[in-house]
C-alpha cells in the first residue's frame with residue numbers, strides 16, 4: 001500500500017525567508033531552536049531525527065500552516081497581473097516548513113509512535129483538513145488561477161506546466177471554487193451533513209462489529225481451532241466480562257475462523273453474525289445512514305455540475321468516468337464467476353464425498369477450500385522460509401532486480417540519523433554513478449508501529465526546488481532473536497517487492513513541479529508500479545538469485561518452487577468474484593442520480609448484484625453495503641474498483657516485458673523513462689498507452705490469476 005497520498009498542493013524543501021508572527025497557541029513557541037525552523041542541512045535534506053524531540057512537531061506544524069496560508073494570501077494579493085510564474089509556480093514553492101515537518105512527522109507516527117505524538121496527530125488532523133479547505137476556497141487565489149486557465153491556449157506552456165495549470169484549476173473547481181456564494185453555502189451544508197452521516201456510520205459500525213461477535217459457552221462448538229486460538233477466545237470473553245468464548249469479527253464478510261471451524265452450525269452462526277452485523281434494526285443499524293449518504297453525495301455532485309458522485313470522483317482518475325470503470329468490471333465478471341462456480345463444484349464434490357448431505361453455503365466455502373488447498377497445493381511454510389532470509393531477499397532479490405532492469409546500485413550509509421535503530425539507509429546511485437536518491441527501510445514489527453506495510457517520502461523530488469528524492473519502506477516482518485537470521489514467508493517477500501515498486505516510482509521521479517512528482521498520481525494508478533514490481537519476485541532469473549538456503553546456499557528445489565507458483569492460483573475465482581461484487585456495489589450506489597429516491601439498502605444491493613451478474617449464492621461480496629467502510633467513511637467512495645484497475649495495469653505491463661525479453665536494461669530504461677519517472681505530468685491513460693503501444697487489456701490479469709489459459 002501507499003500511505004498518505006499527499007493532496008497538499010505544495011511540497012519540497014527551500015529556504016525559509018520569513019518568520020510568521022501571527023501566532024496562535026503553539027506557534028508562539030516556534031523559533032530558531034526548533035529543528036524544523038530551517039531546511040535540514042543533512043545530505044539530501046533528510047530529517048534530523050537526532051535533533052528532533054517529540055515536542056518540536058506541533059509548533060512547527062502550526063507555524064507551517066500559518067506560513068503557507070500567508071504565502072498563498074501573498075500570491076492572491078499580488079498587485080501584478082496573474083501570470084503562470086507569479087501564481088502557479090509561486091504556489092508550488094509555498095508550504096516548505098509544513099512539508100518538511102509533516103514528512104518527518106508522518107514517518108515517525110506511522111512507524112515509531114508514542115502517546116505524545118498520537119495526541120498531536122489527533123489534534124492536528126482536523127486543523128490540517130481545514131487548512132486545505134482554506135486554500136481551495138480562497139476566492140482571490142482561484143480568480144488568478146482561473147484567469148491564467150482561460151488564457152492557456154495562448155501561453156505556449158510546456159506540457160508539464162500546462163498539466164500543472166489544468167490540475168490546479170480542476171482541483172479548485174472540484175472543491176467548489178466556481179460556485180455562486182449561495183451554492184457555496186449549500187455545498188458547505190452538504191459537506192457537513194455528509195461528514196456527520198459518515199462519522200455516525202463509523203461509530204455505529206464499530207459498535208455493531210463489536211456487538212456482533214460470535215459467543216458461545218460450549219468449547220465443543222469451537223472444534224477445529226487450535227488451543228492457542230481457543231485460549232484467545234476465552235480471553236476475549238473475559239475482557240468483555242462474558243462467560244465462555246468470544247470470536248470478534250474482522251471487517252470483511254468472510255471470517256478467518258470460518259476456514260477452521262469444524263462444526264457447521266458454528267460456521268453458520270459466525271457467518272450470520274458477520275453478514276447481519278449492521279442490520280439488526282437496533283441503534284447501530286447503519287442502513288439509514290448509507291441510504292442518506294448516497295443521496296447526499298448525489299446532491300453534492302449535482303451542485304458541482306456532475307451527473308453523479310462517481311462522475312465527480314473519477315474526474316481526476318485514470319479511468320476518468322464511471323462508465324469506463326463499469327466496463328472494465330463487466331469484462332472481469334464472466335471469467336471470475338465461471339471460475340468461482342467451478343471451484344464451488346470442486347468443494348461440493350468434497351462435501352458429497354464426505355457424505356455431508358448439504359449444499360454449499362458461503363459459511364462452508366473456506367472450510368472446504370482449505371481441504372482442497374491442502375490436497376492440491378500443500379505448501380509448508382516451514383519448508384520454504386529457510387530460502388528467504390530477509391537481507392538476502394533485499395540485496396540479492398529486490399535490489400538485484402532493480403539493478404538488472406535500471407542499472408542502479410545501492411550502498412548502505414550509517415552516518416544519517418534514524419528514528420529507531422532498526423532503520424537502515426541506502427544511498428542509491430544512478431547508472432552514471434551520480435547520486436539518485438536515498439532509500440530508508442524499516443522492516444521489523446514493533447508494537448508502536450501501524451499494521452501492514454507502506455511507502456512514503458521524506459523529501460519529494462523536484463527540479464524547481466532542486467531536491468532529490470528520499471523515500472522509505474516500512475513493514476511488519478517478524479524480528480528474529482539476536483544473532484538469528486530473519487527468515488520470512490513468500491508473502492513477505494512479495495510485500496518487499498511491492499513496497500519497493502512504490503519506492504522506485506518515487507526515486508526515479510524527474511519532474512519540475514513537486515505536486516506532480518513521483519507517487520503523486522491517482523488512486524487507480526498509484527498501485528500499478530508497486531504491483532508491477534511484485535512480478536519480479538517469481539521471475540526465474542531473479543528468484544534463483546535470491547531464493548537460496550540461508551545455511552547451505554543451495555537453490556530452492558524445483559518442486560517447492562512449483563508449489564509456490566501453483567498456490568498463487570488457488571481460490572482465485574472466489575477472490576476475484578467477491579472483490580468485483582464489492583466494487584460493483586460501490587459503483588452502483590455512487591452512480592445514483594440526485595433525483596433518485598432514498599434507497600432501501602437490502603433491495604438495492606440485491607438488484608445491483610443481479611444487474612451486474614455477480615450474484616452467486618455461495619460467493620457474497622467482500623463487504624456488504626451496510627459495513628462497507630471503505631466507501632462510506634474511508635475516502636474510497638466510487639474508488640474500490642481502483643485495486644482491480646491497478647492490477648489490470650500491472651499484469652498487462654508485465655505481459656509487455658515478457659513479450660520483449662523480460663529482465664533487460666533496455667526494457668527497464670524504457671519503462672523508467674516513459675512511466676516511472678513521469679509522476680502525474682501527463683494524462684495517465686495516454687502515458688500508459690504511449691509506453692504500452694495500446695490501451696491496457698484485462699486478459700493478462702485473467703491469465704495471471706489462473707482464470708484463463710493464455711493472454712494471447
Ligand SMILES: [Zn+2]
Nearest residue numbers: 001002527530
Ligand atoms: Zn501499495
